[in-house]
Amino acid sequence: MAQKISPKRRFLSGLFGGRKGDRPPVGNPTSIVSQELMEKTGIYFPQAHLEPKQMAELAAAGHEILGFDSIMPEFSVQQEAAALGCEMDWGSPSMMPDARTHPFQRVEDLSIPENLLEKPSLKVVLEALNILRRQYGHEVAIVGKVMGPWTISYHMAGTQNFLLWAITEPDKVRRFLEVLKEVTVLFAQAQFQAGADVVVLADHATGDLVSPKTYEKFLLPVHKELVQRIGGPLILHICGNCADRLRMFVEAGFDGYHFEWQVAAREAVQVINREMSLVGNINNATTLLRGTPEDVYKQVRYSVKAGVDIIAPECAVPLQTPVRNLRAIVEAAQEGF
Amino acid sequence: MLKPEDFYRVLREVDFGPIEELVKKAVAEGHSAPQILNEGLIAGMSILGQEFKARELWVPDVLLAARNMHRGIEILKPMFSKEGGGSKGKIVLGTVKGDIHDIGKNLVSIMMTGSGLEVIDVGVDVPAEKFVATIQEHQPQIIGLSALLTTTMLEMRNVVEAIKGSSYDVKPYVIVGGAPVTEAFAQEIGADGYGPDAVSGVEVVMKLLKNRV
Numbered sequence: 449m450a451q452k453i454s455p456k457r458r459f460l461s462g463l464f465g466g467r468k469g470d471r472p473p474v475g476n477p478t479s480i481v482s483q484e485l486m487e488k489t490g491i492y493f494p495q496a497h498l499e500p501k502q503m504a505e506l507a508a509a510g511h512e513i514l515g516f517d518s519i520m521p522e523f524s525v526q527q528e529a530a531a532l533g534c535e536m537d538w539g540s541p542s543m544m545p546d547a548r549t550h551p552f553q554r555v556e557d558l559s560i561p562e563n564l565l566e567k568p569s570l571k572v573v574l575e576a577l578n579i580l581r582r583q584y585g586h587e588v589a590i591v592g593k594v595m596g597p598w599t600i601s602y603h604m605a606g607t608q609n610f611l612l613w614a615i616t617e618p619d620k621v622r623r624f625l626e627v628l629k630e631v632t633v634l635f636a637q638a639q640f641q642a643g644a645d646v647v648v649l650a651d652h653a654t655g656d657l658v659s660p661k662t663y664e665k666f667l668l669p670v671h672k673e674l675v676q677r678i679g680g681p682l683i684l685h686i687c688g689n690c691a692d693r694l695r696m697f698v699e700a701g702f703d704g705y706h707f708e709w710q711v712a713a714r715e716a717v718q719v720i721n722r723e724m725s726l727v728g729n730i731n732n733a734t735t736l737l738r739g740t741p742e743d744v745y746k747q748v749r750y751s752v753k754a755g756v757d758i759i760a761p762e763c764a765v766p767l768q769t770p771v772r773n774l775r776a777i778v779e780a781a782q783e784g785f
Numbered sequence: 786m787l788k789p790e791d792f793y794r795v796l797r798e799v800d801f802g803p804i805e806e807l808v809k810k811a812v813a814e815g816h817s818a819p820q821i822l823n824e825g826l827i828a829g830m831s832i833l834g835q836e837f838k839a840r841e842l843w844v845p846d847v848l849l850a851a852r853n854m855h856r857g858i859e860i861l862k863p864m865f866s867k868e869g870g871g872s873k874g875k876i877v878l879g880t881v882k883g884d885i886h887d888i889g890k891n892l893v894s895i896m897m898t899g900s901g902l903e904v905i906d907v908g909v910d911v912p913a914e915k916f917v918a919t920i921q922e923h924q925p926q927i928i929g930l931s932a933l934l935t936t937t938m939l940e941m942r943n944v945v946e947a948i949k950g951s952s953y954d955v956k957p958y959v960i961v962g963g964a965p966v967t968e969a970f971a972q973e974i975g976a977d978g979y980g981p982d983a984v985s986g987v988e989v990v991m992k993l994l995k996n997r998v
Contacts, residue, residue, distance in 0.1 A: 544936070608887070616799050734969075
């Protein structure tokens with residue numbers, strides 16, 4: 449068996465398609481917090497979205513208790529929306545946060561505050577990353593997360609409005625993306641500076657909502673620019689069945705793509721041809737939430753054999769996910785390649 | 786003769802001009818409102834629905850078509866009250882408690898309305914009791930539940946139980962859908978039907994309505 453290496457080296461090697469260590473890395477580009485994990489740590493939502501020490505400690509449980517090779521402290525997808533002025537419902541231990549208002553219907557309404565990174569919902573993430581860096585930075589991969597301009601636009605204007613504009617007012621969509629991409633750049637760069645090894649860029653132009661053409665027309669040029677300007681390693685997260693646009697993600701220049709179970713892993717590996725790493729794609733709804741550890745084991749081994757570079761749940765796990773199923777991911781990966 | 790393809794084409798236009806023109810022309814030619822609705826708008830929407838199912842069209846296209854369809858129906862409305870309409874069935878739609886996502890539900894609503902069903906949309910974050918209350922208030926034949934999140938999907942079980950356990954003599958069928966929902970899950974929680982997408986949802990409803998009659 450290959451030499452045992454630290455979680456951080458394992459994760460980074462997987463991200464860059466490098467030397468294989470002792471076993472496949474297990475990472476979490478999106479939240480792996482569940483109610484059971486909250487009970488085990490005594491740290492609960494919504495406080496863990498708002499207070500840096502609690503955010504860091506709950507995130508670290510993903511490594512300490514579940515055995516993942518990465519720690520990712522941003523659990524919600526709403527930190528940017530809150531910083532930009534959407535009214536928030538921060539949820540509860542059984543509910544993720546959601547923006548309650550989408551007040552920005554015109555480009556003129558959008559403005560990026562000068563002290564953006566000082567806004568509490570962003571500052572908390574930067575501080576949590578900093579805490580984690582100091583405590584775990586030597587051996588565990590520290591993962592940050594930012595929303596791309598497409599996702600932030602959903603929150604600003606309402607998803608349905610924004611999607612309709614893609615046909616009725618394409619110029620408006622372009623201008624929203626132009627303005628809001630600056631939020632993504634600023635927050636991502638700050639996360640690297642705060643201590644992230646890699647940042648997940650989530651931009652929900654999902655395979656179930658928009659066509660590959662829409663991605664190509666509106667987002668591909670923006671994503672290319674983001675990759676260049678941010679500078680640090682990025683994992684793209686877009687949910688849904690994106691099998692028809694994987695090459696576009698390669699073209700954008702991302703280091704990794706975090707993908708869902710409904711995208712066939714073997715085909716994805718073939719299409720991507722090692723030009724980008726694949727992170728995923730253990731099924732949430734059927735396997736992790738409602739399956740047994742044996743079901744999880746089978747899926748993990750399938751993904752490893754298919755050539756997925758970093759094994760991870762396909763998306764933020766449901767809050768009722770049993771801890772034993774999350775541990776089963778790591779246990780299955782420990783069998784090696 | 787009304788051509789569904791003509792209606793399909795104007796449903797996809799960005800402006801209201803073409804749909805208004807086509808509907809008014811059909812009226813002028815002497816077609817009745819139900820005829821224009823069924824053989825024109827609904828037939829056109831059905832072509833669009835099939836293309837959506839086949840991933841040739843996407844959510845923005847359907848949202849646009851819905852906007853146009855509403856405009857077309859508005860023009861026909863005054864004629865309906867004169868001639869008398871009559872829907873194929875009544876369905877209550879809502880997103881379950883804890884979930885504020887409504888696009889999936891809205892697509893289903895669009896497709897159902899587009900198929901001649903009367904849709905009562907009770908919105909998002911709807912508690913089980915509110916779904917049950919609609920049985921008396923609206924007497925729907927079917928109640929449709931939506932959830933986007935794996936977390937809130939589990940709430941569907943409570944709603945199904947509340948409806949099935951309610952004291953009404955005639956209980957509506959319950960159908961479920963949404964990204965994380967599967968056929969197996971629908972069966973497990975005792976739902977009467979499941980559709981993987983909005984168009985299949987309409988097919989499920991039509992089948993259930995046949996059973997009831």
